[in-house]
Amino acid sequence: MVKIVANAHQAALEAASEGARKAASERTFFNIGKAAKASELPVKTVRYYADVGLVEPAARSKAGYRLYDEIDIERLRFIKSARSFDFSVDDCRELLGFYQNDQRSSRDVKQMALKRLTEIDQKMRELEKLRQELARLAHACPGDEHPGCPILGSFARS
Amino acid sequence: MVKIVANAHQAALEAASEGARKAASERTFFNIGKAAKASELPVKTVRYYADVGLVEPAARSKAGYRLYDEIDIERLRFIKSARSFDFSVDDCRELLGFYQNDQRSSRDVKQMALKRLTEIDQKMRELEKLRQELARLAHACPGDEHPGCPILGSFARS
């Protein structure tokens, strides 16, 4: 039996009792609005992830509505987390692949994490340099009604 | 006397008809390649800045070549510096406006610098949080040939 949940109240009920009943032949679908809410992503973004083949809905309704099952929603949540670390969408695709592959090695995942980490470190070093220099300039600037300004001066000179 | 560099023999005429911005005598023009080299910007970028009205060439040759004078090149260099602090192109437009306006107040410039500074600080705080959390996860990951991985686990859970 296939169930489609499109109503908020009903969806809540289904979601609530989700753990209790994964009875074999029963399947609960969520349309995009519910999937978005459940994964805390904007609808537009969920649709985008489907478009780029990152998380495609398990099915479509007769009317063409995207239908997400619980595993899809898990995937969406996974992506949301990975994206929050600024992994690119492509990296997310790869991470999701690892996630779904129980033959993976944690080595591969760790490698990606370390790579991302060095990128973050690099970015932070750059920002720190900018911050220092800009702070120095701002500090030297009187910030009054006169035109004399070491910030502009520095930009002009360098 | 008007001096023209880089194949721009018609520039004199055009510049003259535009009205003298430099007292009547010597004017040297550079075509986009020279201007790019002088400002250490890619040709494409210089052209782009012209397109978006950030730094428009003082003149055009008969054949339609962009002709930059020294002041233009100063502007390009100014923009390059400002951009290196990650001021947006719009902010650069504003900063350039200040730079070229001797009625400016250093207050306005300083305000922009401080705003940029808080943005940088904000970004650094975010990155620092990411870095810590990701480092924690990576540290906890064995990085071996087994599938068990706290990084994936964390993404799945959160």
Added chain:
DNA sequence: TATAGAGATTCCAGTTACTGGAGAGTCAAG
């Protein structure tokens, strides 16, 4: 049952600051 309103669809455009490339014209040197 008619209908209003919420929510879904696709497709297109815009965001930022460029960058790459095609096809064509221009210039100086040999």
Added chain:
DNA sequence: CTTGACTCTCCAGTAACTGGAATCTCTATA
């Protein structure tokens, strides 16, 4: 006169969405 280096304009693509238009579809209510 040809060659090669430059330059021109215009179009497309980048990353990861986001906004909006025009058009269904579903459901709750009068």
